Amino acid sequence: MVxxxxxxxDSVQFNVEELNFHPLLKDIExxxxxxxxxxxxxxHPDVQNVLKREGDGTVLAMLKKYNEWVDLxxxxxxxxxxxxxxxxxxxxxxxxxxxxxxxxxxxxxSEYREAIEKDEEFRFLRCIRNAATHDNKFDFKYKYGRKKGxxxxxxxxxxxxxxxxxxxELQSKNVFNDFISVFTLFLLVKHFSEELKQIDxxxxx
Numbered sequence: 445m446v447x448x449x450x451x452x453x454d455s456v457q458f459n460v461e462e463l464n465f466h467p468l469l470k471d472i473e474x475x476x477x478x479x480x481x482x483x484x485x486x487x488h489p490d491v492q493n494v495l496k497r498e499g500d501g502t503v504l505a506m507l508k509k510y511n512e513w514v515d516l517x518x519x520x521x522x523x524x525x526x527x528x529x530x531x532x533x534x535x536x537x538x539x540x541x542x543x544x545x546x547x548x549x550x551x552x553x554s555e556y557r558e559a560i561e562k563d564e565e566f567r568f569l570r571c572i573r574n575a576a577t578h579d580n581k582f583d584f585k586y587k588y589g590r591k592k593g594x595x596x597x598x599x600x601x602x603x604x605x606x607x608x609x610x611x612x613e614l615q616s617k618n619v620f621n622d623f624i625s626v627f628t629l630f631l632l633v634k635h636f637s638e639e640l641k642q643i644d645x646x647x648x649x
Contacts, residue, residue, distance in 0.1 A: 458634070463634065465633070465634065466636075468551075468554055468556070468637075468640055469550065469636065469637045471546075472543055472546060472547055472550075472633050473637075475539070475542075475546075476539075476543065476626075476630050479539050479626070483514070483530070483532055483535070486507075486510060487514075487516060487530050488526075488528065489518045489526050492518070495507055513534070513535075515529075515531045516530045517529040517530070536620065536621055537580060537620040539626050540619075540621070540625065540626035541619075541620060542576075543630070543633065544572050544573050544576040544629060545573055545576050545577060547569065547573075548569055551566070551569075556640055556643055559643055560636070560640075563639075564603060564605070565605050565632070565635060566636075568603050568604065568608075568610060568632070569632060571603060571610045572624065575619040576620075580618055580619050580620055581616050581618060581619065582610075582615055582616060582623075583615070583616070584596045584612060584614075585615075597611075597612060605635070608623075608624070608628075
């Protein structure tokens with residue numbers, strides 16, 4: 445485990461023990477853990493066997509759908525060692541889009557909006573959020589009204605967070621998992637969590 449969080453392109457590491465999101469974003473942290481742990485748990489053959497032995501028809505139907513969704517393949521070798529192979533690309537895209545939208549809406553509807561909405565990091569999040577709601581593709585053009593077809597960002601404009609950059613060149617390109625992964629997104633949410641904590645400290649009587 446690393447001592448500090450790191451964002452290098454789409455390579456991500458973070459210290460789980462030290463993470464504790466601001467109350468406004470705590471559900472986002474919990475959703476992330478649930479996503480990681482549920483896939484880890486359900487890919488284990490012992491867990492699969494327990495669920496199958498219980499014989500609950502509804503649970504078995506859901507388990508069948510899950511296994512098909514991730515194309516789960518469990519192999520037990522002669523040595524008794526189990527290996528699980530699964531494809532969670534679709535899951536990562538979905539959870540990334542969901543976390544982006546929820547985070548953006550939570551911040552937008554909060555008492556912290558005025559303090560953060562002009563920050564470049566919030567503009568970065570807004571671009572990701574807009575892409576998440578537009579079929580997972582960046583879209584920097586007005587869709588309706590008299591400005592339809594006009595660009596939302598300037599020709600040479602660069603919207604940055606860390607060493608990641610959003611420009612017009614990303615128009616119509618995939619967001620998850622090509623530009624950013626759910627793991628890197630999690631660190632972006634952590635950034636806002638720390639910012640909200642600092643605002644609370646600054647406003648404390």
